[in-house]
Amino acid sequence: MDTALRILLKSALRDRISLFWSVVLPVGLLIGLGIVFDSPEYRGRLLAGSAAMGVFFWALFGIAFETLSHRNRGVYKLLRATPFLTVAFVLSMTIARALIALLSGAVVIATGAVAFGVDVGWRESLLMLPVLLSGTLCFTCLGFLAANLAGNEAQVSMVCNLFSLPMLFVSEAFYSLDKAPHWLQGLSRVLPFSHFVDALRLSLEGDASGIVLPLLVLSGFTALFLVLAVVTFRWDAEGGRTPANRSRD
Structure with missing residues (x-):
């Protein structure tokens, strides 16, 4: 598993498009x-x-x-012919992505601290750690679900946008919804990204008790997305589970 984790970590670091969206764009928005x-x-x-x-x-x-990409290249099918369990591979991929997610979050927060003098001490940093991990795990499970629902890159992009844009626009990430219609405020509270933003903001304020409820909500959404991802999981691009496949779950 250590070897797989190192390989996947290097692969993730070569994902320049995702790095742009997760580091360059947030830093640019933050400064601008x-x-x-x-x-x-x-x-x-x-x-x-x-x-x-x-x-x-x-x-x-x-x-x-x-x-x-892994499914269409037959990686999961090849894994079934080896002693390396698919669940271990998926776990390694999740850990690799989580490590870089922590790094990207740290880069953005450090930029804000340096550029605008936002006070981020040890207490705030320690509080942000479980928040970043919970958010990464939650949206990683959602990413698995999006990949299961899509058959090609165009479809996966469409599904991801369908998930992400409503969450982003009805959250209070960049503006307040205090004067928004009540139905819009209610919609914001039933989407996980809003609770992730709340938890991060409260952790930056050093509010340890305040982050508990958002973390519990994120955990609930993580469980929901995980169950849906497992139910819709496909071993290959053609889809479908055979009895032999079930024996390896």
């Missing part, structure tokens, strides 16, 4: 909007929203495209 809206209160919201968006895009889009 931070300069335009010169307010300490807004910069705190902006920092949490930018970091959350980077982790969100990395976990969702990155894992979806990588899973689809």
